[in-house]
Structure formats: structure tokens, C-alpha cells
Amino acid sequence: xxxITQSPKYLFRKEGQNVTLSCEQNLNHxxxxxxxxxxxxxxxxxxxxxxxxxxxxxxxxEGYSVSREKKESFPLTVTSAQKNPTAFYLCATHTQGVDLxxxxxxxxxxxxxxxx
Amino acid sequence: AQSVTQLGSHVSVSEGALVLxxxxxxxxxxxxxxxxxxxxxxxxxxLLKYTTGATLVKGINGFEAEFKKSETSFHLTKPSAHMxxxxxxxxxVSRGGYQKVTFGTGTKLxxxx
Numbered sequence: 001x002x003x004i005t006q007s008p009k010y011l012f013r014k015e016g017q018n019v020t021l022s023c024e025q026n027l028n029h030x031x032x033x034x035x036x037x038x039x040x041x042x043x044x045x046x047x048x049x050x051x052x053x054x055x056x057x058x059x060x061x062e063g064y065s066v067s068r069e070k071k072e073s074f075p076l077t078v079t080s081a082q083k084n085p086t087a088f089y090l091c092a093t094h095t096q097g098v099d100l101x102x103x104x105x106x107x108x109x110x111x112x113x114x115x116x
Numbered sequence: 117a118q119s120v121t122q123l124g125s126h127v128s129v130s131e132g133a134l135v136l137x138x139x140x141x142x143x144x145x146x147x148x149x150x151x152x153x154x155x156x157x158x159x160x161x162x163l164l165k166y167t168t169g170a171t172l173v174k175g176i177n178g179f180e181a182e183f184k185k186s187e188t189s190f191h192l193t194k195p196s197a198h199m200x201x202x203x204x205x206x207x208x209v210s211r212g213g214y215q216k217v218t219f220g221t222g223t224k225l226x227x228x229x
Contacts, residue, residue: 004159031214040125042206042221043160050214090159094214102148102167102212107159 003027006091006108012116013078013085021076021111023091031094032074033105036060036087043090049074078113088112118143120209122220130228135179135194137223139207142188149190150208150217151181160206166190177201202227 004025013019023032031050035043045058049068063082068074078085089112092105123138141147148167152160164175171183177200181192190207207220 006159009157040221043219045216088157092160096213102165102210104150104152104162104165105160105217107152107161109159110157112157 004108029093029095033092035090120220128226137192152206
């Protein structure tokens with residue numbers, strides 16, 4: 001089945017530790033996104049990538065890093081510089097084209113990160 | 117700039133009653149609008165989208181939304197609520213293409229038996 005796989009489902013971070021959240025897609029979509037979701041705040045964009053080996057900061061990139069070495073993969077690292085990492089993290093993909101105007105974003109099932 | 121306002125962070129309806137979730141947007145260009153649904157500990161699923169053309173958009177699970185340009189609104193409705201509709205609903209706006217999608221803060225729908 002085509003889809004987006006986020007792993008792990010639950011993740012715990014110790015103080016001073018970096019952790020990496022995985023996002024893999026087999027939809028052949030060009031663009032990939034990372035959002036952070038906190039109660040009552042909706043979704044906030046962390047980073048996005050529209051093409052392999054290129055990515056841009058979103059609205060809340062501080063304390064996070066990403067890479068896009070393959071079209072299928074867009075891992076997010078939550079660094080120790082992110083002082084309040086507890087949240088639900090969502091990965092999304094997107095595609096556009098002349099014959100596919102205004103397609104919606106597709107979402108994975110998320111990773112819930114907590115501090116130990 | 118674009119923004120989305122969802123009125124009411126929590127809405128409760130009785131099973132079988134009308135569901136109305138409100139969304140107002142602002143956009144400097146004609147918008148593309150979306151409604152998503154999120155069940156606990158899951159990602160967002162697309163309910164419906166508005167691009168251009170017909171202002172009444174039908175989605176999955178019996179939901180529909182009406183685009184009203186004069187009111188800058190895109191409210192989500194369902195004639196008869198079902199217990200399985202209990203979830204959080206997000207309205208979103210985009211300028212199209214790979215332009216940024218802006219999400220509202222969400223409305224949690226509770227369905228009372």
C-alpha cells in the first residue's frame with residue numbers, strides 16, 4: 001500500500017540527548033514536511049523540503065535539524081537545544097502538477113515525543 | 117499573508133443532530149481550502165477540499181462545506197452526527213502549488229449519545 005510511515009510511535013528523550021524521528025514515504029511525492037502539534041495550537045511548520053538535498057526552515061525550526069538525502073526519506077532530529085520538545089510530531093507529503101492542481105497534503109500517523 | 121480562524125475549540129452535539137464547525141479565512145489571493153479530521157494519536161485525514169468552481173463541496177463520511185467568498189467562510193456541516201464523528205477537525209488554507217498551508221487551531225467535536 002502507498003503511504004507514509006513514521007517511527008517510532010512513541011519516543012522518550014533524556015536531558016541533553018538528541019533524538020531522530022523517521023519519516024518514509026512510497027507515494028513518490030516531491031515535497032515533505034514536518035509539523036509540531038501542541039494542544040490548542042494547531043500545526044506549526046518546522047521544516048520542509050521540495051526536492052532531494054534541499055530543505056527550508058519553517059516557522060519554528062530552532063532546535064531541530066533535517067536531511068533529505070533520498071526522495072523517500074525526511075528524518076527529523078530534535079536536538080538538545082530544543083528545550084520544550086514534548087509534542088506530537090507529524091510528517092506530511094505533497095505533490096503538484098499541471099494535471100494535479102492543488103493537491104492536499106498527506107499525513108503519517110505521527111510520533112509522540114516526551115521528556116524523561 | 118493568510119490565516120484561518122476556527123470558532124470554538126470544543127463543540128458538543130447530540131447523536132443525530134446537525135454538526136456545524138465554523139471556519140473563517142483571510143487570504144490576499146483566491147484561496148484553496150481544506151478540512152481535515154484527526155482521531156486520537158493519528159495523523160490528519162482529508163475530509164474535503166475547495167479549489168474553484170462549485171461552492172458547495174461534498175466530502176467523505178457525509179460531510180460537506182460551503183465556500184462563501186463574501187463572508188470569507190468555509191463552514192463544515194453534517195446533517196446527522198454519528199458517534200464515530202467524535203474527533204478533532206482542522207480547517208486549512210493555501211495559495212496553491214507548493215505554497216505554505218496554514219492550519220487553524222482545531223475544533224474538538226464531542227457527540228453525546
